[in-house]
């Protein structure tokens with residue numbers, strides 16, 4: 001079915017409650033809390049968002065720091081729930097959120113593959129079957145029995161990408177991961193994303209690189225201060241964003 005929706009956000013609002021004052025210790029905060037003297041500030045990270053993403057799309061999410069992009073991805077990855085509204089996602093999701101999330105720095109690469117694979121919903125047997133191709137893809141055979149704290153951030157990113165994409169998900173969420181590895185790895189991961197796309201997966205890409213978004217995405221959304229400013233064809237959305245930001249090419 002063309003344009004079959006796989007992600008639907010309906011009137012989604014996320015409100016974070018942040019203490020108005022800065023407490024130096026948890027004890028100080030707890031005492032104030034018991035006394036009922038903590039004052040909160042409501043921060044609207046997302047405001048009444050309506051968005052539909054279709055099967056097979058590579059969809060880009062753009063916007064300045066603090067725009068609400070990560071919050072939107074967290075909702076779609078089901079890591080958190082909206083304060084108001086509904087989020088509906090069809091199929092298996094592989095989130096590549098914040099490099100290294102779900103990894104344990106004291107454990108080896110090998111142990112982390114099993115830990116991360118389990119978090120992604122794979123069984124031990126499935127991970128064993130995929131193990132060699134994960135390490136091949138990450139190109140980390142020399143380090144696989146070393147603790148992760150000895151890896152560079154690019155190596156951790158490579159391992160994260162290789163585990164999360166070892167089996168094709170229905171929805172792949174990619175948060176800036178492509179800009180972390182070196183050029184060769186960026187090209188390799190972009191090729192894997194293209195393979196998934198050709199096989200019908202839906203990909204959600206967050207990036208500050210307009211070149212990457214233009215190259216990979218068909219449609220995009222521009223978020224700013226928790227508000228959806230534009231949704232549509234990638235060139236048109238980037239043009240509006242750059243014009244607004246005063247960026248000329």
Ligand SMILES: Nc1ncnc2c1ncn2[C@@H]1O[C@H](COP(=O)(O)OP(=O)(O)OP(=O)(O)O)[C@@H](O)[C@H]1O
Pocket residue numbers: 016017018043044045063064065066067068069070071072
């Ligand atoms: N756990 C939290 N508690 C309180 N406020 C938060 C929390 N997470 C995010 N925020 C706030 O919500 C707003 C949106 O943040 P978010 O991380 O979604 O932005 P972003 O577009 O991903 O930014 P960046 O490009 O810097 O990664 C920001 O103002 C941020 O300070």
